[in-house]
Amino acid sequence: MHINWYPGHMKKTKELIQKNLKLVDVVVELLDARIPISSRNPQIDELVGHKPRVVLLNKYDLCDQRILKDWIAYYKAKGIVAIPINSITGDGVKDLLKQIKIETKPLVDKMKAQGRVPRAIRMMIVGIPNVGKSSLINKLVGKKAAKTGNKPGVTKGKQWVRVRDDIELFDTPGILWPKIDDQESGLNLAFTGAINDETLIIEDVGYHLVGRMMLKYPDTIKKRYQLDMDFDQVDTIEVVDAIADFKNFYDRSKDVDYNRVAKLVINDFRAGRLGHITLETPDELEARGYEEN
Structure with missing residues (x-):
């Protein structure tokens, strides 16, 4: 994105x-x-x-x-x-x-x-x-x-x-x-609501948030959505589909309702229902090209 x-x-x-x-x-x-x-x-x-x-x-x-x-x-x-x-x-x-x-x-x-x-x-x-x-x-x-x-x-x-x-x-x-040159920052701003949701593709924001949680807080997202999966063996979209299955988020055609899944994960994150989460550490500053002032 x-x-x-x-x-x-x-x-x-x-x-x-x-x-x-x-x-x-x-x-x-x-x-x-x-x-x-x-x-x-x-x-x-x-x-x-x-x-x-x-x-x-x-x-x-x-x-x-x-x-x-x-x-x-x-x-x-x-x-x-x-x-x-x-x-x-x-x-x-x-x-x-x-x-x-x-x-x-x-x-x-x-x-x-x-x-x-x-x-x-x-x-x-x-x-x-x-x-x-x-x-x-x-x-x-x-x-x-x-x-x-x-x-x-x-x-x-x-x-x-x-x-x-x-x-x-x-x-x-x-x-x-x-x-916003650093698109990781752009996503983080989208996750937290600093950028108006109406200007975003919510399905994509939710997809990337799931991916970030898989990387940084895997046990937290597994517990929240009762996922019995090895994240090293699956792609992000498979985890999104598993969350949809857990919540029964399907449309009338029995296809995954990705919009509902995205809104669920985003709202859970913003409200703290996913637990105590920090997406950035001081160690990342140099790697992401931020100079100390």
């Missing part, structure tokens, strides 16, 4: 970020803990520059906890604090607020040294579509300050939100990048 999805409003979002970054003191980069490589916009480093940054690994409750520790250690080695967070429950929000204070302490100290009353800290949250920004903002503010939804692109425009008396937040819509 060749996956790309870059609606016109995302170009405007990039310009919006560039225009308003000069007003921001600290940038919060929100990633999907299941796909920390694919959910990281490669343009962010250039946009953010040397501003203080905090990385949030969202949906950590759905990811493989062993690999999560590896990602936290990876960012620590780069001098960046990575915080596991659940934007739905708010778990990790207190740690985020504490770290923002740490990152902006030099600025506050400077204002005090100049005899100025410290103003509210200005933060910006950046991330790809459907990564959980709006839910996180609502938890930070304590009310529904941002629109939320399970489809990418729900947040349409910019807004300043008062988080607390001493913190203001600049919210922006999710932003992808114009061309």
